[in-house]
Each structure stands twice: as structure tokens, then as C-alpha cells.
Amino acid sequence: MASTSEVRVFARQATGLTKDIGTLDTFIYNVNNQNIGIGVAFILLFVPGFYVGADLYQGIFIAMFLALPMALVYAFFASAIPRSGGDYVYISRTLHPLLGFVSSWNWVAWMIVYVGVPAAYFAQYGLSGLFRSLGVVTGNPDLIAFGNNFVDPVWILAVGTLLIVFFASIFILGTRIYFRLQNVVFAIGMIGVAAALGLGIMGSSADFGADFDAYVSAAGGVANASANVVEPAPYDATQTLYSSTLALFITLFAITSSFLGGEVRQARVAQFAGMPGGVIFVSVFMLLIVAVVVNLVGLPLLGGISAQYFSPGDGFGLAFVPTYNELIVMAFRDNVLVALLLGFTFVFWTYVWLPINFLASTRALLAWSLDGLMPRRLSEVSEERHTPTVAIIVVAILAWSLDGLMPRRLSEVSEERHTPTVAIIVVAILGWFSLFMYTIGIGDFKINTLYGIFGWILSFLLCSIAAIVFPYKLRSVFESSPVNWRVAGIPVMSIVGVIATVALLIVEYIWWFDPVNGLDSTTAVLGDDRMKLITLAVLASGAIWYIVARYVQASRGVRIDRAFAEIPPE
Amino acid sequence: MGRAHSIYVVADIHGSDVCWRKFLNAAKFYGVDTIVVAGDVTGKALVPMVERPDGRVDARIGGRVQSARGPDEVAELENRIRFNGFYPYHCTEAQYERIAGDEAHRDEVFTGIMADTLRDWLRLADERLRGTGIRALIMPGNDDGWYVDDVLAESGEVVNTDGRVIDLSEFQVLGYGPSNVTPWHTHREFGEGVIAQRLGELEAQIDPAKPLVVVTHVPPYASRLDVAPKLRDDLSIVIEGGEPVMVPVGSPAVRSFLERTQPMLSLHGHIHESRGITKIGRTVAVNPGSAYSTGALYGAIVTIKDGKVVSEQLVMG
Numbered sequence: 062m063a064s065t066s067e068v069r070v071f072a073r074q075a076t077g078l079t080k081d082i083g084t085l086d087t088f089i090y091n092v093n094n095q096n097i098g099i100g101v102a103f104i105l106l107f108v109p110g111f112y113v114g115a116d117l118y119q120g121i122f123i124a125m126f127l128a129l130p131m132a133l134v135y136a137f138f139a140s141a142i143p144r145s146g147g148d149y150v151y152i153s154r155t156l157h158p159l160l161g162f163v164s165s166w167n168w169v170a171w172m173i174v175y176v177g178v179p180a181a182y183f184a185q186y187g188l189s190g191l192f193r194s195l196g197v198v199t200g201n202p203d204l205i206a207f208g209n210n211f212v213d214p215v216w217i218l219a220v221g222t223l224l225i226v227f228f229a230s231i232f233i234l235g236t237r238i239y240f241r242l243q244n245v246v247f248a249i250g251m252i253g254v255a256a257a258l259g260l261g262i263m264g265s266s267a268d269f270g271a272d273f274d275a276y277v278s279a280a281g282g283v284a285n286a287s288a289n290v291v292e293p294a295p296y297d298a299t300q301t302l303y304s305s306t307l308a309l310f311i312t313l314f315a316i317t318s319s320f321l322g323g324e325v326r327q328a329r330v331a332q333f334a335g336m337p338g339g340v341i342f343v344s345v346f347m348l349l350i351v352a353v354v355v356n357l358v359g360l361p362l363l364g365g366i367s368a369q370y371f372s373p374g375d376g377f378g379l380a381f382v383p384t385y386n387e388l389i390v391m392a393f394r395d396n397v398l399v400a401l402l403l404g405f406t407f408v409f410w411t412y413v414w415l416p417i418n419f420l421a422s423t424r425a426l427l428a429w430s431l432d433g434l435m436p437r438r439l440s441e442v443s444e445e446r447h448t449p450t451v452a453i454i455v456v457a458i459l460a461w462s463l464d465g466l467m468p469r470r471l472s473e474v475s476e477e478r479h480t481p482t483v484a485i486i487v488v489a490i491l492g493w494f495s496l497f498m499y500t501i502g503i504g505d506f507k508i509n510t511l512y513g514i515f516g517w518i519l520s521f522l523l524c525s526i527a528a529i530v531f532p533y534k535l536r537s538v539f540e541s542s543p544v545n546w547r548v549a550g551i552p553v554m555s556i557v558g559v560i561a562t563v564a565l566l567i568v569e570y571i572w573w574f575d576p577v578n579g580l581d582s583t584t585a586v587l588g589d590d591r592m593k594l595i596t597l598a599v600l601a602s603g604a605i606w607y608i609v610a611r612y613v614q615a616s617r618g619v620r621i622d623r624a625f626a627e628i629p630p631e
Numbered sequence: 632m633g634r635a636h637s638i639y640v641v642a643d644i645h646g647s648d649v650c651w652r653k654f655l656n657a658a659k660f661y662g663v664d665t666i667v668v669a670g671d672v673t674g675k676a677l678v679p680m681v682e683r684p685d686g687r688v689d690a691r692i693g694g695r696v697q698s699a700r701g702p703d704e705v706a707e708l709e710n711r712i713r714f715n716g717f718y719p720y721h722c723t724e725a726q727y728e729r730i731a732g733d734e735a736h737r738d739e740v741f742t743g744i745m746a747d748t749l750r751d752w753l754r755l756a757d758e759r760l761r762g763t764g765i766r767a768l769i770m771p772g773n774d775d776g777w778y779v780d781d782v783l784a785e786s787g788e789v790v791n792t793d794g795r796v797i798d799l800s801e802f803q804v805l806g807y808g809p810s811n812v813t814p815w816h817t818h819r820e821f822g823e824g825v826i827a828q829r830l831g832e833l834e835a836q837i838d839p840a841k842p843l844v845v846v847t848h849v850p851p852y853a854s855r856l857d858v859a860p861k862l863r864d865d866l867s868i869v870i871e872g873g874e875p876v877m878v879p880v881g882s883p884a885v886r887s888f889l890e891r892t893q894p895m896l897s898l899h900g901h902i903h904e905s906r907g908i909t910k911i912g913r914t915v916a917v918n919p920g921s922a923y924s925t926g927a928l929y930g931a932i933v934t935i936k937d938g939k940v941v942s943e944q945l946v947m948g
Contacts (some may be wrong), residue, residue, distance in 0.1 A: 068681055068689045069731065072716070073741055075645075075675040075774045075814050076901070142925045154927070154947070240871035420719050431907060433944045532749040537649065538926045540707075543693030618635070618934055619944045628660045628928060628948035630652035 087318045087335030092248050094417050095343040097254050098410025099179075100311035101350045102186060102384040102509075108304045109360060110367025111577045115304035116299025117351055123301070124308030125344035128315065130561035131521050132336040134528040135316040137554045139332040141531070147319050148524040149428060155527040155534050157453065159607050162434060163626065166518040169425045171517040172418040173488060177495025178510060179414040180221035184211040187411035188220065189380075190387045191404035191568030197279045198390070198400040205280055209380035214500040221496045228416050232423070233482050241417055241504050246409045253406020256349060260399060261353035264392030269358055276391040282378035291364030291378040303575040308347065309568060310511060313521065315339040323379040354385045357392060382465070396463055419488055426484045431562035432624045434610045459532035506591060511578035515569060516596040522565045528558030535627075633937050636804035637663035641930040642900020643921035645774070646674020646745070646830050647716035649785035650750050653928040653948050658765040660948070665799070666765060667792075668846030669900040669919075670772025670808050672752075673745045673779060675714065677737075680708065681727045690719070716923045718744045725798040747781050751785040760788040766799065768792045769893045772848035772900060773810035773819045792846055796833055802842040802895070802935065805833050809899055810849040811882040814862055827884035834892060842938035850881040850899035850913055851889050857881025858905045889914050896933060896940055908943050922947075929936055 108115055138151045148168075149588040188531025192208030195201070210216045231239050265272075270287040277286035318335045355363065366382045373379045383391070393399040498508045530554035532539040539545055539552065546553040573581050583592035611621040639657050644650040651672075658666050679946050680690045685881045688699045692711055699708040706755075710718035712719040722730070722742065730737040760767055770792045771779040783791040790797060792806025807830060809819035826849075837843055860868040860875040869876040880902065889897055889911045906920025906929060919931040928948040 068679060068727075069690045070691050071677045071679070071741065072675055072729065073677075073738070074815055074817060076671075076810075076817055078815055117852075142922075142927070150947070163925055221902055240876070380719050432946050535926075537710075537714055541692070541711040541926065543695070614944075617942050619932075619942045621944075623661065625945065626660075626946075627948065628653040628656050630649050630656065 068572045077132070081327050084334045087331040089247065090318045090340055091315045091335045091339030092343055093243070093250075094314050094317045095311045095339060095345050095415065096314075096410055096413050097311070097343055097350070098250060098386075098407055099186070099413070100184065100347050101254075101257075102386075102407075102410075103310065103387050104304075104307045104347065104351055104369055105354060105363060106367055106382065107307055107577065108292075108367065109364040110291060110370060112297075112300040112304035114271075114294040115300040115626055116296060117304070117347060117355065119301045120304040121308045121344055121348050121351065123305040124312045124353040125340055125562045126605070128309065128312035128340050129337055129527060130557055130564045131313065131316050132340045133333075133557045134525050134554075135319045136332040136336045137544050137557060138524070138531070139319040139336075140544045141331075141539060141554070148520065148527070150625070151525050151531070152527045154627070155531045156523065158622055158625045159604065160523055161317040162429070162607045164523045165429070166606065167520045167599055169422050169514060170599045170603075171493045171513045172422045172425075174495045174508060174513045175414050176225070176418045176422065177221070177497070178391075178499050178508065179412045179418075180492065181499050182223045182411040183216045183224050183408070183415075184217045184220035184438055185381075185408065185411075186384055187211075187408035190384055193280055194387050194400040194404050195397070197276055198397050199397050200279070202281070209281075211365075212381045217522055218496060218500040221500070222493060224412060224415065224504045225489050225493050225496065228419055229485055232416075232419065232438045232485045239420075243416070246413075249406050250413070252465030253386070253403060253409065256287060256347065256402055256406065258350055258353055260393065260403070261357050261389050264357045264389060266357050266359065268286055269392060272391045272394055273358075273362065273388075275394060277377055277379060280379060283376070285316075286377045289365035289369065290359075290361035291368050293360045293364060297409040302571055303577070303579070304580045306511060306514070306571055306575045308344070308573070311347070312340050312344055313514075313518070313568070315343065317421070350385065353364060354388060358388050376609055412482065419485075420493065422488045422498065423484045426487070427543070430484075433619050433621050434607065469533065506587065509583070509586075510594050511572075512580065512583060513596075514578075515572040515580040516599055517555070518565060519600065520571055522562060522569070525558050525561035525565055528561065529555045531558075532554075604623060632941065633801065635934050635936040635941065636898075637661070637932060637934045638665045638667060638844070638898075639663040639800070639930055639932050640667040640669055640846075640898045640917060641774070641919050641921075641928055642669035642898075643671040643903055643923060644668065644928070645671055645714075645716045645921070645923045646718060646748065647923040647928045648713040648752075648928070650928045651714070652755070652925050654930075655756055655759045655767075657928070657930065657948060658760075658763070658773055661946070665934060666767050667846060667898060669846050669898045670770050670771045671773050671774045671900060672749065672769065672771065674716045674718055674748075675774070677720050677730075677741050678712045678717045679720045679722050679727050679730065680705070681843055682721070682723055684724075702897065718748060720744060735919070742776060745776070746778055746859055749779065749782045751784065753782065753789055757788045758785055759936070766790070768804060768806070768846070770806045770846055770848065771808045771819065773808070773813065773817045775808070775853065776818045791902060794829070794833070796836040798841070800940070801902070802844055803838055803842045804846060804940075805837060805894070807833065807845075807847045807885075811880075811884070813880075823882060823884040825931065826882055827887065828917075830884060834888070837892070840937070843892065843896075845892070845894045845897040845914075846890065847882070847885050847897065848900055849901045850905070851886035851897070851916060852881040852883040852919050853879040854881055854886065854911060854916055855909050856899055856905050856907055856916060857902050859902050860904075886911065889916065895935060898931075898933075906926075906945060907920040915943060917943060919945065 066514035108117055108120060149161050149165035152164050189208050192204050196204030273287045274285055278284050293586045315336050316331060369376045370382050373382045384409045390403050435473055533556050544554060573579050576582050580593055584590055614621050636935055639661055641654055669705050678690050680687050688705050690697050691706055697708060709719045730740055733767045740875055756767060759840045767789045769783060780791060783789060793808040794802055795806055797804045809821050811826060812820050812821055858877050859880045860878045861878045863869060893913050897914050899918045902920040908917050917931045920929040930948055931943060931945050933943045
């Protein structure tokens with residue numbers, strides 16, 4: 062009876078029975094979005110100098126443990142309803158369509174902010190360090206001066222604008238070009254962090270002070286720059302907790318494979334390895350690189366560099382303080398190959414979020430359009446849709462301002478390239494506005510890198526609450542899913558949902574009270590509650606949008622609330 | 632000015648019992664006049680429920696073997712299998728060994744179960760729809776064996792639209808279920824030339840004075856309703872940058888037919904992941920998509936009035 066002990070399922074010859082998207086693909090997708098390079102750079106640029114007494118490693122561990130339950134929630138949902146394409150549907154179907162839309166709206170609002178911000182990183186952290194390090198190792202002051210330009214807000218804006226236009230053009234031509242590029246770019250980025258790890262280990266910590274002085278001096282800075290040290294303060298648990306914002310900025314975003322949809326057919330294995338596995342992998346990688354750089358440079362000097370992040374001219378006489386990769390370059394004096402390898406590969410981490418958030422925003426806009434949350438004429442197609450002309454841009458802007466809802470042709474898709482041209486242009490314009498607000502700002506108001514995360518996490522919280530309810534509200538779906546596990550009769554998904562909700566409330570606490578990046582700290586920085594109001598306004602505007610769209614559609618006989626309403630089977 | 636008429640369309644329910652039951656209730660739930668299945672009603676997999684000598688029943692669900700004891704647990708297990716669009720097959724260990732080793736016998740058992748399930752579905756449809764005035768148009772798709780036509784003909788309430796032009800007083804419906812050639816070599820698929828010829832024959836039956844709704848299982852080529860993952864010869868999905876590469880796989884013959892005849896509405900299915908609404912010239916074209924294995928019934932509601940589409944909405948019931 063050996064054959065019956067296995068018990069197989071017999072499939073007939075039918076459409077759609079393909080092989081799976083592998084676990085490795087899912088894993089890579091999530092690791093890519095977490096951005097190891099920027100994570101390590103930010104942790105080392107900000108924690109040693111601004112979180113006095115914080116433990117660098119514990120901060121990363123805290124971020125990993127707080128992000129893991131949420132990654133599990135998304136893995137559960139992606140396994141249970143793999144074709145639904147993300148938390149817009151999870152929340153709409155489990156809690157309420159209004160909450161699903163508000164959550165999705167919130168996602169898109171902050172994703173668009175992080176279309177503009179990484180566009181700025183490209184010049185600010187990528188090109189600046191690349192050209193300065195190349196200038197130093199080749200003894201070329203023009204290259205150093207050229208590199209210094211990239212921290213000027215106008216230059217950042219100009220380069221970021223070009224980058225947004227570049228990606229908008231790529232997407233209009235078709236996403237296949239981007240995904241082909243992205244394969245290569247991800248490989249280059251990973252080679253870079255692996256090289257940083259290896260070279261950091263090989264570098265001499267004993268000689269680093271002298272190397273640092275020589276480099277800074279050659280870059281046009283002061284002599285004896287390594288004297289700018291900040292001795293580590295005694296351990297402070299609260300500061301350590303707050304410092305985890307920098308690592309959370311990375312580990313909270315290991316959930317993008319939940320949007321991959323039904324092609325991940327071994328969803329249980331792939332999504333659980335891809336999301337929680339991605340969090341662990343990236344956290345470990347960040348820990349290793351941080352440890353290597355701390356060993357090479359020493360915490361006192363890292364503290365000094367970090368403390369002068371906002372005033373690099375004062376202590377170092379530089380236009381900007383070095384990121385970790387530039388620090389490692391210093392340990393290999395005059396080595397052009399190392400400077401090129403680390404500088405060039407790091408550039409590819411700086412803007413990673415731009416195309417990912419760009420595409421995800423565009424997809425969300427299309428999903429809303431298809432669900433009737435936009436005026437009906439959005440779906441109209443005209444003969445001119447093949448050409449993304451200035452006329453289309455004008456139409457988009459005019460429609461945006463006059464219509465009060467959305468550009469009417471947002472959901473148009475090029476038949477030749479399958480690209481939603483108008484939606485791409487709208488995201489590009491909004492992303493550029495975010496870039497402008499990050500670099501130039503309006504009056505005294507600029508967007509700080511991490512200000513938006515508090516608001517973004519509210520969507521994760523809603524999804525975690527939905528995970529608690531899901532096994533009870535959609536019982537038959539849960540029971541027939543491959544993740545219908547129970548402990549003491551309680552669905553594991555609900556238990557994980559509770560844990561994730563508590564973890565995310567802790568994360569929100571951190572992100573509210575963190576004196577450097579917390580939302581509450583913006584009141585002191587800006588002198589008023591603008592950032593808090595914007596965070597609130599994003600949610601409120603989503604709700605208002607939904608209600609207005611529902612009213613507009615109802616006048617045409619279309620009831621939006623039935624888009625997600627479940628038909629009773631009996 | 633005529634009255635508005637609403638159509639609810641789904642496709643690719645592939646043996647999902649819960650989707651079928653939802654479909655039958657959809658007319659009342661959404662308040663529509665006509666309900667349509669645009670192809671592919673039968674499922675893809677047979678799940679043996681093997682009864683062990685000790686009374687335990689084993690079945691593979693969600694990639695792992697699950698066991699049940701007693702009538703309640705067995706019924707629960709069977710419901711889980713049906714929920715995913717699979718067909719439960721109660722068998723002894725000896726019967727299991729026979730279907731595992733004898734392909735011809737397995738096909739016979741499989742076809743018999745699919746036909747019987749469809750008969751049960753149609754009986755339920757007749758019960759629920761009789762006297763309601765709701766019109767139910769069901770069309771086989773490329774994944775449905777030819778026996779499905781005979782089973783559909785047994786129903787008093789359901790009309791099979793495949794290969795026909797049907798006059799529904801307010802408008803006429805032209806149906807065509809087969810698809811173009813797929814990598815799976817399914818039951819009803821033809822080359823583009825054959826599809827063009829057959830659609831041309833049906834075109835001759837159209838009343839040019841009456842609004843037309845075209846229902847073809849395969850969507851028009853390069854319409855955004857036909858975007859599917861690109862496959863290699865071994866049916867594995869081509870991945871670039873961690874994402875599947877998507878390509879149009881619809882029928883150029885269907886597209887050409889729609890461009891030429893310009894019906895007010897065309898309804899499609901076939902490509903589950905390509906849910907959407909678009910326009911082919913003046914024709915509003917719809918693919919409701921499918922997620923039958925999750926129990927969610929993807930559909931679209933289209934309202935027509937005076938020969939024009941006045942609203943369309945994708946829904947997830």
C-alpha cells in the first residue's frame with residue numbers, strides 16, 4: 062500500500078497549470094525593497110551621534126523582531142488569498158471597503174513621497190560620495206568639487222528630476238525594460254555590500270585614523286580630522302529603542318511580494334520564506350556590515366562623523382560627511398578600483414525605492430480606477446493614447462485641478478506596451494513635488510526623510526487587525542487555505558495578527574516619540590503641528606475621496622460599496 | 632427611451648461550488664436581469680478521499696495530507712476540496728490504486744464526476760431561477776470537454792450560447808467558447824484562421840438593426856484583457872527582476888472581429904489575472920478575471936440602455 066500512503070491530487074490537461082514563481086524570486090523581491098545599502102548608511106550616519114547611549118546592534122535586533130510579526134501577517138494573507146494583490150483587498154474584504162481604500166490611499170500617499178525622496182538620495186548620498194572618493198584617490202580636485210555639488214539642494218533637485226523623468230520614460234516604454242535592468246542593478250548592489258563587508262574586514266583599524274586624516278585633507282577638509290570624536294555614552298535603553306527607527310525604515314518593507322499575486326503558487330513556502338525570511342536576511346546583513354565598520358573606524362570617530370552630519374564644514378571642513386562605503390574606501394588609500402567598486406555599487410542602492418514605489422503607486426491608481434473609485438470616464442480610451450505627449454500632461458494636470466477627483470484618463474493603458482501612461486505621468490509629477498519638498502520646500506517647510514513613516518505604518522496596523530478578524534469573517538476561505546493552522550483551537554493567523562498589532566503599536570510609539578525622527582519631534586522642528594496634520598489629512602482625504610466617489614458613482618447607478626461585498630452562496 | 636438592462640458576467644469558475652452558488656444568487660444580490668458565464672465551468676483537479684481500513688479518510692489539500700474521521704469531519708474535508716474548485720472522489724485504497732495507475736480509467740472517472748457535478752449545478756440553477764425572469768447564459772470555454780454541451784442542454788433555465796446568436800428582445804448575444812492555441816492543448820482550441828472563419832459565419836446571423844453583445848471566452852489580442860505570464864517551453868514562468876514577464880495572449884481573430892462589427896459590449900474570460908474593462912473602438916470590452924480557488928467570485932456588472940453601455944463595474948462577490 063505504499064502508493065496510497067502518499068495520496069495525490071490528479072490534475073487534468075487544463076489552462077494555467079504552470080510551474081511556480083520560486084521561493085528565491087520572492088525572497089529577492091523583498092530583499093531588494095528593504096535596501097541594505099541605505100539602511101546601513103543611515104544607521105551609521107545618525108545613530109552614533111544623535112542617539113546618545115544607544116546600542117547600534119540592539120537597535121537592529123529590535124527592528125527585526127518588531128517587523129517580523131507584520132511580515133508574517135502579510136505572508137499569511139498572501140498564502141490564504143494569493144490572487145488578491147495586496148492589503149487593499151485584504152482590508153476591504155475583511156474589515157470594510159472604506160477602510161481598505163483609506164489604507165490603500167495612505168499607502169499611495171506615502172509611497173509617492175518616497176518616489177521623490179530616493180530620487181534625492183541618488184545625488185545626495187550616491188553621486189556625491191562616488192565623485193569625491195574618485196577625486197581623492199586620483200588626486201583630481203575637479204572631481205572632488207564636482208562631487209561636492211551633489212549635496213547642493215538645487216543640484217539634488219535637478220538630478221532627482223532627471224531620474225524621475227528617466228524612470229517615467231522607462232515605464233512608459235514598458236515595465237519589462239525596468240525589470241531587466243533591475244536584475245542587473247540588484248546584482249550590482251549586492252556585489253557592493255558583499256564587497257564592503259569583505260573590504261571592511263580587510264581594512265586596518267590601527268591605521269584608520271591616519272587614513273581618515275589623509276582622505277579628509279585630500280578632499281579639501283581640515284588636517285587631523287580624526288580628532289573629531291564623540292566618546293560613546295553609557296548604555297541607554299530608551300535611546301536604543303528610539304534608534305531602531307533607522308533599521309525599521311528598512312525592515313518594515315519586506316512585504317512587497319504580497320503584491321505579486323497568484324503567480325506565486327507555492328505561496329505558503331515562498332511567501333513565508335520571502336517576507337519573514339527577507340527581514341531576517343537583511344537584518345543579519347546590516348548587523349554584519351555595521352559591526353565591520355564599527356571595528357574598522359571605531360565608535361568614537363563614527364560618533365564624531367554622525368554628530369557633524371548637519372554641519373560637516375565645522376569639524377571636518379567637508380561639504381558632507383562620508384557614508385560607510387566612503388569610510389571603507391579610506392582604508393585603501395589611493396586605490397581607484399576600491400573607490401570605483403564601492404562608490405559605483407552604492408549608487409544603485411540609493412534610488413531603489415523610487416521605481417518600486419513608482420510602479421506600486423501606478424498599480425494602485427489603476428486598481429482604484431477599475432473598482433469605480435474614479436470617475437467613469439477614466440476608463441475611456443482614445444486613439445491618441447499611444448503617444449505620451451505634452452497634451453496628455455496638460456490634460457492630466459487640468460483634470461486633476463478641475464475635476465477634483467482624478468485625471469480622467471488615468472486608467473488608460475497603451476495597447477502596445479501595456480503601460481498606463483497617464484497614471485505614470487501623474488505619479489511622476491506628484492513624486493517630483495515630493496522631491497521638491499525634500500530639497501527646496503515651501504517657506505520653512507521641508508519633508509524630512511523619515512517623517513512619513515508614522516503615517517505609513519497605520520496601513521500596516523489596519524492589515525494586522527484584518528488578520529485577526531480574517532479567519533472568523535471569511536471562515537471558509539481560511540479553512541480551505543494552506544495556512545489554516547490552529548493552536549488550542551485559535552487560528553494561528555489571528556494570534557499572529559494580535560502580536561503584529563501590538564508590535565506595530567510599539568513601533569508607532571517609537572515613531573511618535575523618537576526625538577530625532579519621530580512625528581512628535583516635528584512640532585519642535587517646524588514650530589507647529591503641520592506634519593501631524595498632514596498625516597491626519599492623508600487619512601481624512603482618503604475617506605472623503607471614497608465617500609465623494611461613492612456619491613458620484615451612485616448618481617450613475619453604480620454602487621461602489623458592492624465592489625467588495627460578498628455574495629451569500631446560500 | 633427603453634429601460635435599463637443589467638448584465639452580470641463571470642468567467643472561469645472552474646468547478647468551484649461556492650462560486651457557482653454565488654453566481655446563482657448574484658442576480659438578486661446585484662439586481663441584474665441577465666447572468667453570464669463567459670466560459671470554463673469545469674474544474675481542473677480530482678482529489679481522492681481515500682478511506683483507510685481503520686475508517687480514516689485521507690486527502691491532499693493545500694499541499695499536505697489532511698485526515699478526517701466520522702461523517703462530520705469527512706463532510707468538512709469534502710467542502711474544503713470543493714471550495715478550491717476541486718472534485719472530491721470517495722474511494723477505497725484499491726480504487727485509488729486503479730486511478731493512480733490507469734490513466735484511461737482516471738479520465739473516465741474524472742469526466743464522469745465533472746459531468747455529474749455540472750448536472751447538480753444545473754438542477755440547483757433550475758430550482759433557483761425558475762419563474763424569476765432572470766436569464767442565465769452559460770458558455771463552455773476551452774477547458775470544458777465537449778460533453779459539457781450535452782449536459783448544459785439538459786437544463787430548462789440555462790441557455791448555452793456557444794456557437795450561436797441568440798435574440799433576447801432588447802439585444803442579441805453572439806457566443807463563441809473555444810480559445811486560440813494554448814501551451815496546454817486543451818479541449819476547445821483552434822488556430823486563428825478557424826476562429827476567424829467561425830466568427831465570420833456567426834456574423835452572418837447577426838441582425839444589424841439590433842444591439843449586439845459578443846461573448847467570446849478568449850479576449851481580443853493586446854487589449855489589456857489578455858495579459859498573462861510569459862511561459863517557457865516547460866511551462867515555467869519567465870521572471871525578470873523578481874516579477875513575472877507579462878505578454879498579450881489573446882486572439883487577433885477576435886480583435887479583428889470586434890473592430891469590424893463594433894458590438895456595444897464584448898464579454899470575455901480565459902486570462903484570470905487580466906481582469907479589467909477597456910474599449911476596442913466603440914465596444915466596451917470586459918474581462919471579469921477569476922480567483923475561483925479563493926472562493927471570491929470576480930465579476931462585472933454592465934448596464935445598457937438604448938443600445939449603449941451606460942455603466943460598468945468590476946465586483947468581487
